[in-house]
Amino acid sequence: MFLGLGLVLAACDDDSERGAGATGGAHGFSVYRHAMDGAPSSLDPAQASNIYANFLAVNLYDTLYRYKYLARPYQLEPNLADGMPQVSADGLIHTIRIKPGVHFVDDAAFPEGKGRAVRAEDFVYSIKRHFDPVARAQGAWLWQGRIVGLDTWKANGANYDEDVPGLRALDERTIQIQLISPFPQLTHTLAQGFAAVVPREAVDHYGAEFAVRPVGSGPYRLSSFDSARAVLIRNEKFRKEPFDLEAEGFDPASQSGLGLERLADRAPPFSDRIEVEFIAEDAARWNALIAGEVDFAKVPVSQFDSVLETRDPPTLKPHLAQRFNLAANLESGFVRTDFNMDDRRVGYHPDPDQDARNRALRCAIVKAFDWDRRNEIFYYGIGRVFPGIIPPVAPEFDPEQDDSPVRRDLDGALALLSAFGWNAGNLPVLEYGYTSSVTERQMFEQFRSFMADIGYPQDKIRSLTFATYGDYARAYLNREVMLATTAWTMDYPDAENTMQLFFGPNASPGSNTANYNNEEFNRLYRASATMQPSPLRTAMFRNMNRLVIDDCATISGISRTLILLWRREVAVLPDRSFVGGFFFRFADAGDVGATGSEAR
Amino acid sequence: MISSSAGYAAREVPAPTRDRGAAERIWVRLRDDRSGMIGLVVVGLFLAVAAAVWLGLAGQGWSAADGGRWEPAGPQHWFGTNVLGQDVFQRAIYSVRTAFEIGLAVALLSTALGAALGALAGWYSHGWVDGTVLWLMGVLDSIPFFLFVAAVAYAMQGQPWAMHLAMIATFWTTTGRLVRAEVMKLKTREFVLAARSIGLPAPLILARHVLPNTVHILLVQSTIAFVAAIKTEVILSFLGLGVQDGVSWGLMLAESTQEVLAGHFNNFLAASVMLFALLMGFNLLADALQDAFDPRQGTP
């Protein structure tokens, strides 16, 4: 047993920073404890493909741009950049200057261990990495085929000493990007974790281990990281930019009462230390919040009943309202179930009559789907059901649109089936794919019961289960899944991001999981892709939306409402969406004294 | 003649009036073991329920989502409903069938495999056959079980029998070792030597003379394997590697982990209680069998 103790003490947390880090001056030592419902596998920005990794990447590193902390709808704002990009008249050349005096943290990767100043060249290097196979980066798709010379650079062997004509550092602090064709969402992509700036020295020094040894210039640096938690501590070298409420988009009407006003003019990051717990199990995460072991958690759906006093608008029960603040945020994405249009049993068919019959079948299935019940059972009724593929959080969403495509119409479904000669005997077997988990299985069983109401035999609706998400992805990316349910998280607040989900050339293994291919849709997409946001473009998007709905290519969709709770003493407005993570630097847990995180 | 052997503690037995055969003695001991009988009755009840489900007489409404969410126990849904509105009682009943399917398949097949390979190893002991079987047992015991199951599950592309195969392939080793030891002992007994001296082929001797004398081991081991199979299924289903379609107590427990903290205990209680009852029944039965075969070990 003593052996065990000895081993334990040798493996324990590195808390040495706590004593030395009490530089809040008059503010004591503050710790913000965050709980996430998943874990990042890698801290390398090039691999920040999920929201958990993105959160950490944007705090350990700098991105050129970020989103304003408090402004809703979301607005871009310079972060590492000095100002918004200067764009040439044809929209092809973007010039960006970066702020002076920004330094990387001290690290053994640098000569004498001292972090050097961040240069424009670092940004160029960081983007190039996405096109280097060795880096196993996952963000290339954002800039593929868009930046002059980048694809050729990759084809030529990805030599970092070679220049890319469309991605250059004009001098120490000036970046110039030359696009092949206009790319209105470019600046948005520069606010993602993928576009974070990393130093070449660290990547060369650490190799594959760079993924767990971050060296950045962000507001925090890493103290420890394992499969259960990550601990971030304040980066003393981070630039001092006093918190300006108005500039961040503060709205006194809806955002007072959070304690944000007292933070004005202080320079973020406000917390000396951030402990991020990775708690995927709903029960454990909820327990941790109630027991006071974490300051923030996303409430699991099974707890909504016991947490919410009213649903619309959501408010907390009194005993919880004393302890916690609540934010009910619509997710920046949506959940839908795609038909595999390449599967002749339900999708496109060379014979026009059969094609029409298949379409009728799909539309009948869509009509028979009971969104209200799905919403009620799995999302506590506070999810937002909408027809098509423009989710409510997108600026192009039409609140007035006709929602009959998502209202259950059993009569219509039955009429379609009989009109096109479908009956229990000749209906095809539906294969519904999902990753093996409790909720997914329940959704499958619910789907089966929905279909029973239009006479679909129970044994003709089969589950196609996969042990892991990777297996599932492999199957649907290889077009092997007839009905694939996926959740799409938007990368930026622009409906172009969801339109590309149904663009023909993006078919599997691209993100067009439905393998939808409609000439009119494709034409409209190509035309709108280079347009800046405008009423005309919005009209085109809504048109394309209508096409997808009419073809019944997908059963879509619902945006979940996330209930976020945090302790009242913590002055913060948290957000879990694609802008996710930037708020960490503004979270102030207040003065918890010298004992740090022992809040019990 | 009173049957007793050295070391057999004295106990009250009705004085036997004639010399019963060994099998009858065992049966008498079993019958007199009260907890064993309780176990047998419990297992029998569950078996009857499983048969009823197989025949389509009960538990057929396990998948119909027609109730309200988390209804309490009532006349229409005896244990209430789960989050989808499915009847918890029906699901628990249907799970008995799932449990028996897994338990029986794994118990019978792993015991049979263990008997076959153990007998071979014991018969040709210290030879290369024995060496190979021992090596195989060692290897299978050292491979992380979940790796095995996940790999088999993936290989079978989500087929329902993946989990059963994985369990059979790893559970046989205990039986194998015991049978091997027993066969090595039996090999030196007179009746075996006699059979060999008259030239009977080894497989015949093994099948007709040796293996029947290992029945006590096989019986006990199969009940133990049944219990182990069900317990393993619970954990595998919880992890998502187990039962894929249909319902089992493991799946019900997995559902219940989210519900329990919202104060909905129906799923948890139904699955836990029934699982406990069946396991308890089988364990009591296994105990009673062991005692019946070897009375020195048990509580008299």
Add this chain to the structure above:
Amino acid sequence: MSYTLRKALQGLLLILGVTFISFLLMVWFGPDQTYTLIGKNATPAQIQEVRQTLGYDRHFLARYADYLVELLTLDLGASTSSGEPVSGMLARTVPVTLALMLPGFVLGNLLGVTLGMAAARRRGQWSDRLISGLSVTGMSISFLIIIIAFQVLLCTPYGLDLFPVRGWQVTDLPSYLRYVAVPSFALIFVTLGYNTRFYRAVFVEESARDHIRTAHAFGASPAVVMWKHVLKNSMVPIITRIMFSIPLVIISGSLLIESYFGIPGVGKITFEAITNGDQPVLKAVVGLTAAAFVLIQLAADLLYRAVDPRVA
């Protein structure tokens, strides 16, 4: 000398067998990690690139040979999910798993021996029946149920709320005790039934031997008889059980506990590696487990000889 050689050869064959079969399972039947490592909108060319960096295209035997070399030279590579060196991951997680499981394991066995002895001494009396009955009950409750119930009862405001819900922030003895308590309780609860019954059976068997009856006849007190004679002579089966349950309890058992309580130990990373298809981590864990198994067998042999000189 030839005995040691034989044992070493057997151990080697075992390690080869385990690694070969496991590697077979991993390569042919394991999850394809490519699809978790590609981004959105990957092109077939990108997918192929990732496959190549993962080494999927090479011949099976070539990869197996590499695997053996890696084990021999202890060059375990880096995780393909996170890039962290495997040796670093093991150095970080193995002590945690040991610290987590050892107290429960040791206490479970100590209590099992004590209770088993108490039951064996009072064979047939009500206390024996009680202990046996409780053991059977304990054996009939699923580990999963125990974990869920304990977490609710001990760690949440719905119950006693005495211990942390999850995690492993151990800095000193008091915090260690707080974090290890509930997992240890769960482990003891689950294994105690099996342990008690096993030890009871061993002691009963031993007590029936002639030399014990002789000791009684000579007037030794029952307690002395139990402790001095029965226990000492039962050491072989006791050691066997303890040694051979180490891999099972500590490696497999830790998986559930670590997943549920969020403890960053070797069970958790193994399970994640299994579901992600992270081959370097799995190869290392499997290889080292096989080696540990062999070492345990060797240690058991040595202990037998130390404890019971009759063992050749």
